[in-house]
Amino acid sequence: ETGVTQTPRHLVMGMTNKKSLKCEQHLGHNAMYWYKQSAKKPLELMFVYSLEERVENNSVPSRFSPECPNSSHLFLHLHTLQPEDSALYLCASSQDPGLATQYFGPGTRLTVL
Amino acid sequence: QQQVKQSPQSLIVQKGGISIINCAYENTAFDYFPWYQQFPGKGPALLIAIRPDVSEKKEGRFTISFNKSAKQFSLHIMDSQPGDSATYFCAASRRTSGTYKYIFGTGTRLKVLA
Numbered sequence A: 001e002t003g004v005t006q007t008p009r010h011l012v013m014g015m016t017n018k019k020s021l022k023c024e025q026h027l028g029h030n031a032m033y034w035y036k037q038s039a040k041k042p043l044e045l046m047f048v049y050s051l052e053e054r055v056e057n058n059s060v061p062s063r064f065s066p067e068c069p070n071s072s073h074l075f076l077h078l079h080t081l082q083p084e085d086s087a088l089y090l091c092a093s094s095q096d097p098g099l100a101t102q103y104f105g106p107g108t109r110l111t112v113l
Numbered sequence B: 001q002q003q004v005k006q007s008p009q010s011l012i013v014q015k016g017g018i019s020i021i022n023c024a025y026e027n028t029a030f031d032y033f034p035w036y037q038q039f040p041g042k043g044p045a046l047l048i049a050i051r052p053d054v055s056e057k058k059e060g061r062f063t064i065s066f067n068k069s070a071k072q073f074s075l076h077i078m079d080s081q082p083g084d085s086a087t088y089f090c091a092a093s094r095r096t097s098g099t100y101k102y103i104f105g106t107g108t109r110l111k112v113l114a
Helices: none
Strands: A002-007 A010-015 A020-026 A031-037 A044-050 A053-057 A064-070 A072-080 A087-094 A109-113 B004-007 B010-014 B019-025 B033-039 B047-051 B056-059 B062-067 B072-079 B086-096 B099-104 B108-113
Touching: A002 A087, A010 A020, A020 A053, A020 B004, A020 B047, A031 A072, A031 B062, A044 A072, A044 B108, A109 B010, B004 B086, B010 B019, B019 B033, B019 B086, B019 B108, B033 B062, B033 B072, B047 B056, B047 B062, B072 B086
Parallel strands: A010 A109, B010 B108
Antiparallel strands: A002 A020, A020 A072, A031 A044, A031 A087, A044 A053, A064 A072, A087 A109, B004 B019, B019 B072, B033 B047, B033 B086, B056 B062, B062 B072, B086 B099, B086 B108
16 A cells, blocks of 8 residues: 555445544655545645644534544544535645645545435 | 635636646745645645745646736646546645645636547
8 A cells, every 4th residue: 555545435424423534644754634625615624633643623523533543544533423524534644744745545435414 | 814716616628728727825924835636536636836936837747837926826737638637726835833734725627628
């Protein structure tokens, strides 16, 4: 595996379910990000992690809970989501949060029923 | 001040033609301007990026033109090919509290006709 991988690629869940999205980067980077991509809206930054510490929480509702157990893995735990949370969730990484270039994974297409 | 306005929303170009996508920003603190290309079912992939100390950067058929005084930058795709059909996003970013944060445009869906 190379680059940034995400699993699952597609997820359908009910509003009362609990699920998790997983991201893994194979680039030796120290910073990881979660973005939300909704139709006809700009990509929205959700969270930033640097060396496993959360350095940015962009006013994201608490029903989204990130976890970064090490610099290669990032999770997004989901619970009691709303239909408007349906979107493509993208993970990205960069060598350092202070360096500009970010590399994205393929995303998880989430549908909340 | 934090918005990046991208136009057009969609673009159709004949094979061999030039595709031009424009972006405008307001915050002069931005210092890194990448363009990303996204194919259906894939994540955005970095295409080309520029910093405001240069007015133009070219990589193969892709060129960024940057106008610092007008706070505008554009992507030019020369000799457009059907394989270039994708959604293109511009972004503007700056470092705050040690972290680079991107503000993305809304995207341009490009279709290149064979």
